[in-house]
Amino acid sequence: MNKNIIKNERVREEYQVIKHPSGLTVCLFPMKGFSSAYALFAAKYGSVDVTFKTNEDADFVTVPEGIAHFLEHKLFENDQCDAFELYAKTGANANAYTSFDKTAYLFSCSQKFEENLEILLKFVQEPYFTDESIAKEQGIIAQELKMYEDEPGFQVFYNGLRALYHNHPVRIDIGGTVESIAKIDKDLLYRCYKTFYNLNNMILSIAGNFDAQKTLEICDRLLKPVPDLGLEALFPEEPPEIKEREAVKKMTCAMPVFNVFLKLPSFEERKNAEMFVICNIILETVLGKTSAFYDRAINDGLINSNFSVGVLNGRGFFSMTADGESSDPRKVFTEIKKALKEAKETGLPKKEFENVRKMTYGELISMLGSVSSTASAVMDAHFSGNNLFDVIEITAELKYEEVVKVLEELDEENSCISIIEPVEG
Amino acid sequence: MDKLPKREKIAEGVHFNTITDPRYKFNRITAGFFAPLDEETASLYALIPRLFHRANADYPKSKDFNNYLASLYNAKSGYEVFGTGDTQFLGIYMNFMDDNYALHGEKITEEAVKALFNCVFNQACSESGDEFADNAAVELCKREQIEAIESEINDKRTYASNQARRILYQGEAAAVNMLGDVERTREITPQTLFKAYQKLLKSAVIEIFCVGCNDFSDALKQAKKEFSALERGKIYPAESAYSPLKPQTAETTERLPLLNQSKMVLGFKTDLKGKEIRPAITLMSLLYGGTISSKLFLNVRERLSLCYYCWSQFSANKGVMSVSCGVEESKIEEAKAEILTQLENVKKGDFTDEELNSALLHEQNSIKTTRDSLSSLTWWYISLIYMKDIKSAAEILSDFEKVTREDIIKTANSMKLDTFYVLSGLESNDEEMINEDE
Numbered sequence: 001m002n003k004n005i006i007k008n009e010r011v012r013e014e015y016q017v018i019k020h021p022s023g024l025t026v027c028l029f030p031m032k033g034f035s036s037a038y039a040l041f042a043a044k045y046g047s048v049d050v051t052f053k054t055n056e057d058a059d060f061v062t063v064p065e066g067i068a069h070f071l072e073h074k075l076f077e078n079d080q081c082d083a084f085e086l087y088a089k090t091g092a093n094a095n096a097y098t099s100f101d102k103t104a105y106l107f108s109c110s111q112k113f114e115e116n117l118e119i120l121l122k123f124v125q126e127p128y129f130t131d132e133s134i135a136k137e138q139g140i141i142a143q144e145l146k147m148y149e150d151e152p153g154f155q156v157f158y159n160g161l162r163a164l165y166h167n168h169p170v171r172i173d174i175g176g177t178v179e180s181i182a183k184i185d186k187d188l189l190y191r192c193y194k195t196f197y198n199l200n201n202m203i204l205s206i207a208g209n210f211d212a213q214k215t216l217e218i219c220d221r222l223l224k225p226v227p228d229l230g231l232e233a234l235f236p237e238e239p240p241e242i243k244e245r246e247a248v249k250k251m252t253c254a255m256p257v258f259n260v261f262l263k264l265p266s267f268e269e270r271k272n273a274e275m276f277v278i279c280n281i282i283l284e285t286v287l288g289k290t291s292a293f294y295d296r297a298i299n300d301g302l303i304n305s306n307f308s309v310g311v312l313n314g315r316g317f318f319s320m321t322a323d324g325e326s327s328d329p330r331k332v333f334t335e336i337k338k339a340l341k342e343a344k345e346t347g348l349p350k351k352e353f354e355n356v357r358k359m360t361y362g363e364l365i366s367m368l369g370s371v372s373s374t375a376s377a378v379m380d381a382h383f384s385g386n387n388l389f390d391v392i393e394i395t396a397e398l399k400y401e402e403v404v405k406v407l408e409e410l411d412e413e414n415s416c417i418s419i420i421e422p423v424e425g
Numbered sequence: 426m427d428k429l430p431k432r433e434k435i436a437e438g439v440h441f442n443t444i445t446d447p448r449y450k451f452n453r454i455t456a457g458f459f460a461p462l463d464e465e466t467a468s469l470y471a472l473i474p475r476l477f478h479r480a481n482a483d484y485p486k487s488k489d490f491n492n493y494l495a496s497l498y499n500a501k502s503g504y505e506v507f508g509t510g511d512t513q514f515l516g517i518y519m520n521f522m523d524d525n526y527a528l529h530g531e532k533i534t535e536e537a538v539k540a541l542f543n544c545v546f547n548q549a550c551s552e553s554g555d556e557f558a559d560n561a562a563v564e565l566c567k568r569e570q571i572e573a574i575e576s577e578i579n580d581k582r583t584y585a586s587n588q589a590r591r592i593l594y595q596g597e598a599a600a601v602n603m604l605g606d607v608e609r610t611r612e613i614t615p616q617t618l619f620k621a622y623q624k625l626l627k628s629a630v631i632e633i634f635c636v637g638c639n640d641f642s643d644a645l646k647q648a649k650k651e652f653s654a655l656e657r658g659k660i661y662p663a664e665s666a667y668s669p670l671k672p673q674t675a676e677t678t679e680r681l682p683l684l685n686q687s688k689m690v691l692g693f694k695t696d697l698k699g700k701e702i703r704p705a706i707t708l709m710s711l712l713y714g715g716t717i718s719s720k721l722f723l724n725v726r727e728r729l730s731l732c733y734y735c736w737s738q739f740s741a742n743k744g745v746m747s748v749s750c751g752v753e754e755s756k757i758e759e760a761k762a763e764i765l766t767q768l769e770n771v772k773k774g775d776f777t778d779e780e781l782n783s784a785l786l787h788e789q790n791s792i793k794t795t796r797d798s799l800s801s802l803t804w805w806y807i808s809l810i811y812m813k814d815i816k817s818a819a820e821i822l823s824d825f826e827k828v829t830r831e832d833i834i835k836t837a838n839s840m841k842l843d844t845f846y847v848l849s850g851l852e853s854n855d856e857e858m859i860n861e862d863e
Contacts, residue, residue, distance in 0.1 A: 011526065033448030036794040082727075088718030089779070091786025093794070110793030111786075139730030146686040147733055147751045150581045208797070252681045254575035290495050295488040299561065304569045325572065355495035362498030362522045369450045371797055396528060423682050 022223035037208035045196035066176015078128035160418030208371035258329035269385030452637025459663035468605025474504035510665025510742030511598035589690035684850035692844035705832035
């Protein structure tokens with residue numbers, strides 16, 4: 001068993017990264033004094049993974065959209081019992097989620113940690129699908145998809161991604177569509193399960209109040225070693241330009257909601273982490289609450305305090321975003337581009353940059369005060385080829401000049417806006 | 426939670442509460458005000474924390490204040506306005522990193538505490554001293570409040586639940602929108618707002634709540650100084666009354682354009698009152714529809730595939746248990762029938778000891794997990810203070826452990842359907858008319 005201690009002197013924290021003989025990466029972050037523990041058993045498999053091959057396949061295969069999310073729903077039950085029933089006996093708070101590039105099964109608990117861990121490791125490794133249970137789940141997921149169809153916040157986001165990307169599957173809703181999930185059958189589920197739920201493609205990340213030694217003993221007992229199948233996910237070639245400048249939809253809402261996306265090329269590992277920090281700092285400095293743009297836009301009534309900025313990144317996609325509500329979203333879009341252009345020409349205000357850097361650092365430290373945020377951040381860092389403290393160190397050491405260089409290369413015109421307008425009636 | 430918070434009365438109706446725990450890297454101080462929910466004052470009071478958290482006399486411009494907070498490593502000045510039963514809760518808080526983690530040895534705590542008290546007690550006023558000086562900021566906050574009230578419709582689940590609440594509590598304070606209404610918000614002036622602020626400082630029950638690794642002794646000194654200069658009058662009661670059952674179930678269907686999924690809310694009321702009965706009703710609601718092993722989850726969702734979500738929750742302040750779900754319009758009756766059948770099953774005692782134990786374990790887990798989050802811990806104790814039932818976690822857990830299956834049956838049988846609310850899409854003919862109008 002290969003064990004590494006990842007330490008950070010600045011925040012006086014450490015955690016273990018273990019390459020278990022089964023192929024699984026196990027990350028253990030005990031947190032003194034906490035009452036609860038939070039565990040994530042996750043696969044590097046999200047909604048974008050629709051085309052793939054392993055060394056057992058002759059060629060790449062493309063499957064219907066929404067299978068990663070469908071699998072997430074289905075793994076909770078097998079022929080013996082339902083994982084929810086088992087968790088009910090321990091009182092743990094259990095759940096799962098699928099994102100663009102991962103699927104995570106999780107629980108938080110303040111008691112019976114070892115029992116909960118056993119439940120988690122067992123049910124995720126024991127798929128069991130029948131035609132009947134798939135039909136039942138299609139009904140439940142259809143209701144989930146319809147629920148999101150009525151939420152302007154979701155619609156404005158996904159419509160924006162469809163305007164931003166030509167081909168990359170990030171433009172597809174994580175849950176797929178009612179039509180695409182109707183095509184899912186048990187053969188497809190088993191195939192995707194076997195491909196992506198290979199322990200070499202997974203992580204167990206735990207933070208909080210638990211016994212590391214006992215955890216590893218449970219891993220030794222329950223993890224079933226598997227050969228690495230050399231999984232490859234394939235993404236279609238994505239042009240660097242946006243697909244459409246604007247996407248508009250009408251829904252029942254009080255005032256227009258918008259989401260602006262600025263498209264960048266995707267980055268790998270350390271560079272991805274650096275760009276994540278730098279782009280967040282640029283957005284916060286130029287458009288965030290400390291900026292002249294924000295002050296002007298909010299005082300002019302162009303935006304309200306629901307306005308926020310962020311970075312959306314994952315395998316094969318990277319974009320800077322700004323979203324909110326406005327009676328004139330197109331004007332907000334113009335002003336955002338203008339603010340970025342001005343910042344490129346006149347340079348970032350140094351004092352504001354330094355404040356935003358401290359703000360970002362403070363936010364990262366606050367993450368270490370929560371067992372769920374810590375376990376999730378360890379998982380995210382691992383899947384993107386980094387460790388948890390990389391982002392903290394990048395932020396602490398970041399130079400003004402590095403940020404200015406990235407800003408200067410940004411093309412603010414390579415951006416689009418998605419708008420949800422209120423329907424009259 | 427293992428121990429009770431250190432609680433000290435610092436003025437009439439004003440308490441300073443502290444929980445110090447070295448495990449935290451952050452601190453949080455909340456200044457919380459309780460006022461009766463009243464349609465005449467709700468808009469005014471709701472605007473106060475919205476205005477106050479964004480600036481103070483030292484930093485009268487929001488941009489400068491935000492930059493100052495960012496320089497304190499993302500010290501966060503936030504506010505919370507919500508209705509708890511018949512009471513409007515108004516809170517301003519400051520969340521900040523402890524000095525131990527500053528990159529250059531900055532004194533974050535001292536500055537953040539000062540900033541919070543400045544937001545509450547030291548806002549820029551006009552020369553006459555009877556109105557807030559920054560009329561533009563008041564107007565901006567009014568606009569934001571109006572937009573927030575109007576935007577309720579964006580989130581259909583919240584909208585449905587609020588519409589149902591208005592019917593459930595018709596004629597009671599709890600029916601009043603926690604943000605007030607658009608008309609009354611429009612009428613607010615810097616002068617009327619200042620008067621409301623003075624009234625609040627004079628009459629509200631005020632709880633200062635500090636959680637974190639700091640010992641908060643400096644914050645206590647500052648709070649004592651601020652409140653000693655304050656003249657307190659008659660204190661508003663901070664309490665709620667149980668909601669009376671309607672003689673006949675109120676049934677309402679509301680229709681909105683372009684809605685794909687209907688939302689349904691069933692409101693049940695109990696007449697069982699008292700602190701002693703709360704653990705039993707809470708566990709009954711969990712067993713019925715509050716967990717992933719509950720009757721509603723396992724039957725309405727898992728067995729019949731009718732819904733993605735279907736859950737129940739109990740409001741101890743009002744004696745109301747509500748069930749919410751999203752469902753196809755054609756299956757509303759089927760879902761309603763199943764929801765009622767499952768309640769009947771609990772009433773008849775048709776549940777196992779295992780189901781009861783699951784509900785208990787769920788609650789135990791949730792209580793014990795609360796102490797790992799500064800905000801959860803703050804709201805946990807503020808809720809207990811509001812219910813005048815301050816106990817340690819161990820005492821509360823022990824109360825839950827004493828609940829028997831007979832208690833569950835008794836509390837389930839006390840639940841009577843009061844309100845049935847449905848939010849659906851317009852009939853297809855009406856939708857066509859909207860499309861033609863566009």
